[in-house]
Amino acid sequence: MKQKRGTDRSGAFRLNELLLTLPSLLMLIVLVGIPTIIVVFNAFCADSRGGWGEGFSLAAFREIFTVYYAGITLETILYTALTSFFSILIGLPVAYTIARSRGRMRLLLLLLVFIPFWTNMVVHIAAWKIVLHPDGFLRNVLVFMNLIDEKQLLWNTPFAVLTLFVYVFLPFAIIPLYASIEKFDFRLIESARDLGATASQAFFRVFLPGIRNGIYSAAMLVFxxxxxxxxIPQLVGGPGCDVLYANKIYQFTSTQSRNIPIAAALSLFLLLAMLVPWIIYRIHLIRQANSEGNSRVVPEPGNAAEIHSAAVSCQNGTKLDTGAESLKNAAGFSPASDMTEKEGNS
Amino acid sequence: MKNRIPQITTLFVFLFFYFPLVWMVIQSFLGKVDGEYEWTLRWYEQVFRKREVLSAVMNTVVVGFFAAVISTVLGTLSALAIFKYRGKIQEVHTALLYIPLVVPEILMGLSLMIFFSGLGLPFGKGTVIAAHVAFCTSYVTVVIASSLDGFDFTLVEASRDLGATYFQTFRKVIFPLLRPAICAGALLAFTLSLDDFIVTFFVSGHGGTTLPVYIYNSLKHGKVPGLYALSSVLLAVTFLLVTVSVFFQKNEFLDKEK
Incomplete structure (x- = not known):
C-alpha cells in the first residue's frame, strides 16, 4: 500500500507540476515570449520603402544610424541624466526624513510618496497644465513679480518637460533611497564624528558610500x-521639444507614418540603453563583493536590475528572490514587504 | 545633530507633489458665473453625461476587474509552481515572468500591438485585458512568492495524507494561509491596470478606450471642459486604493520599528 502510493506520487508529482505551471506558462509564452520574438524579427525584415519586407535585412538599422537619430538620442540622454540627478538630489533628504521617522509618521510619509507614485501620468500632466497654463496661476504670479517676461510661456518649454519628468519620476528615486537609508547604521556617523570627522566629511565619506547601492538603483529606476x-514630451513639450527618443517609436506606430521595422529597431536600442547601466551596475556589485570578501551581495529591494540578474543567471534556483522584489511590489503592496528590513540585517 | 535641512526639503517636496493635484481638484469644482467664481458640480454633471466618458469608465472597471481576477489566479499558480518545483521548465517560467518587470513598457506595448494585429484580432476590451494580464501576472507572482517564504509545505502533504483531494487542500489549507498575499496581489493588479497608460494605448483601438486613454486624448486635442473633473475622479480612486492597501498592511511597516 505504502509502496504503491510512493510510485503513484512520483508520477503525480510531474502531473501536479504541469497543472500548476501550464496556465501561466502558456499565457506567458503567448503574450510575452512570442510578441517579444516578433519584435526582434520585425527589426530585421524591413524593405527599402520601410514596410514589411521579405527575408533578412538591415535596412531598418541603416535608417536609424544617422546624425538625426544620434542627435535625438543625445538630447534624450541629457534629459534622462538631468532627471536622474535632480530626482536623487531632491529625493535624498526626503528618503532620509522618512527613514528617520517612526511609527505612524513614517506610515503617513510613505503613503504620501506612494500616492503620486501610483497616480496615472496623464493625471499629473492634466494637473500641471493648470499650473503652467499661459493664463495659469504660476505664470501670472511670475509676470506680476517681474521674474519672467510678458511673452515668456511656461507650458511647451524644455523647462516644463524637465519639471514633469522630475515630478513624475521622483517617487521612483525616493523609494529605493529610503530602503537603503533605512538599513544604514547611523552609529557609523557617530563614530566618524567621535573620531574627529567634520559633518560634511561624515556625510560624503561615510553616509554616501554607505548608501551607494540605493543611489545606483534610484538612478536606474529613473533612467x-x-x-x-x-x-510627457508629446503633451508638454510643444513645438521644438516634443520629440525625444520614445516619441520616434510612437510616431512610427501611428497610422500616418506607420513603419513597424524602424519602430522595432528603435525599441531594441531602447532595450540596449536599459541593459548598459544594468551591466555597469552588475560589474560594480561583483567588484564590491570581491573587495568586501562577500560571497553574495545583498541586493537592494526594489531594484529592477537585480530582478533581471536573477532572471538571467537563475542563481537562486527557480525561486524568485524576495530581495529582488520589483519596485512596484515594494511600493506598498507586498504583505511581506522587504523594503524595510528582513534581508538587510542578515 | 540638529540639522533641519532634510525636514524642510521634505516639506517643500510634498508641497511640490500635492500643490498641482490639490489645485486641479479645486479647479474641477470651480465655475465662472457672471465673471464670479463659485463652487459647482457642473463639470462633473457635464462630463458624466457623455456617452464616451461612461463607456471609458465602464471599460476601465471591466478591464481592471478581469485583469485582476485572471492575473491573480495565474500568479498564485505560478508562484506555487516556481516555489515548489525545480528544473528546466521552472527556469524558463521564471525567466518569462521577469520579462514584463524589466522590459520598457513601450516595447511591451509595441510587441503586443504587432502580435494582435498580426493575428487579426479586433482591438478592444479583450486585447486590453490580455495585455494587462501579461504584465500583472508577474507582479502578483512576486507578491505571492515573497509570502511563500515562510510557507510550510508539510501542511499540504499532511492534508493530502489525510485524504483530502487537491481541490480540498487548496481551498482549506493553501488558500486560507495565502489569503493576505492573494488579496494584496489582486489589489496590486487592479491598481496596475488602472495606472497603466502606455501598454493600453497601443492595444486599445476604438472599443477599448479606458479612462487614462480618454484623458490623454482630451489633453492631446486641446482643453475639454470636464477634463479636470475626470482626472480628479481617477486621482481619487488611486488615492483610495493605495490608502487601503497601505493600511491593510500597516503592521508590516509599523512592526519594523527598532
Whole structure:
C-alpha cells in the first residue's frame, strides 16, 4: 500500500507540476515570449520603402544610424541624466526624513510618496497644465513679480518637460533611497564624528558610500522609464521639444507614418540603453563583493536590475528572490514587504 | 545633530507633489458665473453625461476587474509552481515572468500591438485585458512568492495524507494561509491596470478606450471642459486604493520599528 502510493506520487508529482505551471506558462509564452520574438524579427525584415519586407535585412538599422537619430538620442540622454540627478538630489533628504521617522509618521510619509507614485501620468500632466497654463496661476504670479517676461510661456518649454519628468519620476528615486537609508547604521556617523570627522566629511565619506547601492538603483529606476516615456514630451513639450527618443517609436506606430521595422529597431536600442547601466551596475556589485570578501551581495529591494540578474543567471534556483522584489511590489503592496528590513540585517 | 535641512526639503517636496493635484481638484469644482467664481458640480454633471466618458469608465472597471481576477489566479499558480518545483521548465517560467518587470513598457506595448494585429484580432476590451494580464501576472507572482517564504509545505502533504483531494487542500489549507498575499496581489493588479497608460494605448483601438486613454486624448486635442473633473475622479480612486492597501498592511511597516 505504502509502496504503491510512493510510485503513484512520483508520477503525480510531474502531473501536479504541469497543472500548476501550464496556465501561466502558456499565457506567458503567448503574450510575452512570442510578441517579444516578433519584435526582434520585425527589426530585421524591413524593405527599402520601410514596410514589411521579405527575408533578412538591415535596412531598418541603416535608417536609424544617422546624425538625426544620434542627435535625438543625445538630447534624450541629457534629459534622462538631468532627471536622474535632480530626482536623487531632491529625493535624498526626503528618503532620509522618512527613514528617520517612526511609527505612524513614517506610515503617513510613505503613503504620501506612494500616492503620486501610483497616480496615472496623464493625471499629473492634466494637473500641471493648470499650473503652467499661459493664463495659469504660476505664470501670472511670475509676470506680476517681474521674474519672467510678458511673452515668456511656461507650458511647451524644455523647462516644463524637465519639471514633469522630475515630478513624475521622483517617487521612483525616493523609494529605493529610503530602503537603503533605512538599513544604514547611523552609529557609523557617530563614530566618524567621535573620531574627529567634520559633518560634511561624515556625510560624503561615510553616509554616501554607505548608501551607494540605493543611489545606483534610484538612478536606474529613473533612467529607464524616462528614456521610454513619450507622453510627457508629446503633451508638454510643444513645438521644438516634443520629440525625444520614445516619441520616434510612437510616431512610427501611428497610422500616418506607420513603419513597424524602424519602430522595432528603435525599441531594441531602447532595450540596449536599459541593459548598459544594468551591466555597469552588475560589474560594480561583483567588484564590491570581491573587495568586501562577500560571497553574495545583498541586493537592494526594489531594484529592477537585480530582478533581471536573477532572471538571467537563475542563481537562486527557480525561486524568485524576495530581495529582488520589483519596485512596484515594494511600493506598498507586498504583505511581506522587504523594503524595510528582513534581508538587510542578515 | 540638529540639522533641519532634510525636514524642510521634505516639506517643500510634498508641497511640490500635492500643490498641482490639490489645485486641479479645486479647479474641477470651480465655475465662472457672471465673471464670479463659485463652487459647482457642473463639470462633473457635464462630463458624466457623455456617452464616451461612461463607456471609458465602464471599460476601465471591466478591464481592471478581469485583469485582476485572471492575473491573480495565474500568479498564485505560478508562484506555487516556481516555489515548489525545480528544473528546466521552472527556469524558463521564471525567466518569462521577469520579462514584463524589466522590459520598457513601450516595447511591451509595441510587441503586443504587432502580435494582435498580426493575428487579426479586433482591438478592444479583450486585447486590453490580455495585455494587462501579461504584465500583472508577474507582479502578483512576486507578491505571492515573497509570502511563500515562510510557507510550510508539510501542511499540504499532511492534508493530502489525510485524504483530502487537491481541490480540498487548496481551498482549506493553501488558500486560507495565502489569503493576505492573494488579496494584496489582486489589489496590486487592479491598481496596475488602472495606472497603466502606455501598454493600453497601443492595444486599445476604438472599443477599448479606458479612462487614462480618454484623458490623454482630451489633453492631446486641446482643453475639454470636464477634463479636470475626470482626472480628479481617477486621482481619487488611486488615492483610495493605495490608502487601503497601505493600511491593510500597516503592521508590516509599523512592526519594523527598532
Amino acid at each position: 529607464v522609464p524616462v528614456f521610454g516615456c513619450y507622453i
